Amino acid sequence: MQDDRRQVNYVNTLSQTDWDIIAAIIPEGAQVLDLGCGDCALLGELAARKHVRGRGVDIDGSRLAGGMALGLPVYQGDLDEGLADFADKAYDYVILNQTLQVVKNPQIVIREMMRIGRFGIVGFPNFGYWALRAGIFFGGRAPKSPALPFEWYNTPNIRVLTIRDFRAFCREENLRIVAEYDLIMNKWRRHLPARLCANLLAHIGLFVVTRNGNRVV
Amino acid sequence: MFIERHSVGRVEPRRFVFGSQEDPLVLDSGRAMGPVELVYETYGTPNQDRTNAILICHALSGDAHAAGIHDPHDKRVGWWDNMIGPGKAFDTGRYWVISANVIGGCKGSTGPNATNPATGKPYGSDFPLITIGDMVAAQKHLVDHLGIERLFCVVGGSMGGFQALEWSLRYPENVHSVICIAAGAQLSTQGIAFNAVGRHAITTDPDWQGGHYYDTAGPVRGLASARMVAHITYLSEISLSNKFGRRLQSADRLSYDIHHEFAVESYLNHQGTRFTERFDANSYIYITKAMDYFDIVRTYGPLKEAFAEATARFLVVSYSSDWLFPTAQSKEIVRALIATDRDVSFVDIDSPHGHDAFLIDIDQLTRVTSAFLDGSQRSQPIARRSSAG
Secondary structure, rough: OOOHHHHHHHHHHHHHHHHHHHHOOOOOOEEEEEEEOOOOOHHHHHHHOOEEEEEEEEOOHHHHHHHHHHHOOOOOOHHOOOOOOOOOOOOOEEEEEEOOOHHHOOOHHHHHHHHEEEEEEEEEEEEHHHHHHHHHHHHHHOEEEEOEEOOOOOOOOOOOOOOOHHHHHHHOOOEEEEEEEEEEOEEEEEEHHHHHHHHHEEEEEEEEEEEEEOOOO | OOOOOOOOOEEEOOEEEEOOOOEEEEOOOOEEEOOOOEEEEEOOOOOOOOOEEEEEEOOOOOOOOOOOOOOOOOOOOOOOOOOEEEEOOOOOOOOOOEEEEEOOOOOOOOOOOEOOOOEEEEEEEOOOOOHHHHHHHHHHHHHHOOOOOOOOEEEEHHHHHHHHHHHHHHHHHHHEEEEEOOOOOOHHHHHHHHHHHHHHHHHHOHHHHHHHHOOOOOOOHHHHHHHHHHHHOOOOHHHHHHHOOEEEEOOOOOOOOOOEEEHHHHHHHHHHHHHHHHHOHHHHHHHHHHHOEEEEEHHHOOOHHHHHOOOOEEEEEEEEEOOOOOOOHHHHHHHHHHHHHHHHHHEEEEOOHHHHHHOOOOOHHHHHHHHHHHHHHHOOOOOOOOOOO
16 A cells, blocks of 8 residues: 555656656647546646647546546556557557556557557656666665665566667567657756767656657648 | 434435326337326435436336435435435535436336226236336436426436436437446346346246236245345355355254255345335336346447437446446447547446445445546536525
């Protein structure tokens, strides 16, 4: 129970950092599906700021009540089981923010997301961040940081990936990276010099991806 | 009975009669019925323009008495008293809650035990077969009579969920939101099968007498058997096992007696007998038939096309251990609603209590229904209640 709460707080802290950038990416009035939406705080924000038509998906029905109270449609489901109830290309944007690292089948989840949406927004903690590397190199212990406060045996982050891992994954999955934002020293950066050292310096990577062949408007 | 602080307290059932032999309610079967009587209860008070009305639809063996007590000496409260009242999911401080007996039932609304105006005797099996649509059509007359143009919400579990869905399709302009709990877009084959067993138990009981038994005790054994089978379908393997295990009823050694050896046997027997004290066998037949007939696809076409006509916002709730109306059946509705871009929320509540969970596990249900109702006020605000009440 306490671990759950810690996870919720942790994810909230991280994801709120991303709100501004996500709100900047998503166009006015877009159709948005938020996977792992929790209490739909981000969607509520996007509905208020960008007038999106949104729907939230989460495994935790109690937290979804928060979204319902905002008048948002929500769907309780386990991302690892796929999203068969959602039709192909039903959404403009599918968001997977700070959720990729906690799912069992990231490949299924990303494939489903790219089936349902024209664009995917994927944000995750970069385990290639220098301080985490230093922790494992010098301390010889599984990485921990203020943003990743868990022990190896109770961490919800069962998928340990780096920004470079995700770029390679996109190539293998035939996904095109439309934009990459890296959180380096508390600032979102998207230009080449930053991207070159992002794998070492970024806390968080946030990618906008689309299937190769999809027209980018 | 001690009235708890969050109770609606003492309530008075009311009557409403509509239609006549000249101007009858035309049923889905084509037969006509009139006059039609409905017994209903209300909790809370209407606001000035009557936009805060919530219609509660009951399940197979339920009735209009959903909350509060009838008499200060009542030991039992209404069947959904834990959900309806001040500060509860259906907050009577904000909403005007209405609950009516279905036609075909035996709690005052016109049903097989009512007097047939043509003969002066109870209808018995001369009562016309009814559908969920007919029940809803009768409710619509009541809602009109109460001066409600658009219901803020229609809610029901099990057969009540059928009615809520039917409302959204039959009268789309008159429903702002729908909460469908532990139901589906049709009764499953398995559901029809269990209903058939129940009806078989009743109609093969010699005391059924072709359905005209009202001057005798009637088919109480058949009805008890029907209830015993049905009761099992409302529970789950795990809940039965937790509650009774293989415990023996009275001895700690096997008695090798034909009659009740195990605790679960006595329990079912008791449930069966108690049911015959409050329910009419013919009503059981007619209402289970109405459930069997319920099939949105047959009436309104493929689900996606059917729900394209609905304008309400929906909350669909299933329970994880419900095997009479499994989660997959709720999801079928949700999928169609998502495909037609309707405003739909779906929650699958984790519970060991099977189909009956919607009457028992109400914490999570309360959380999601009150949140959904709050959210529904964003698209249709409810004006403050009038002081007149």
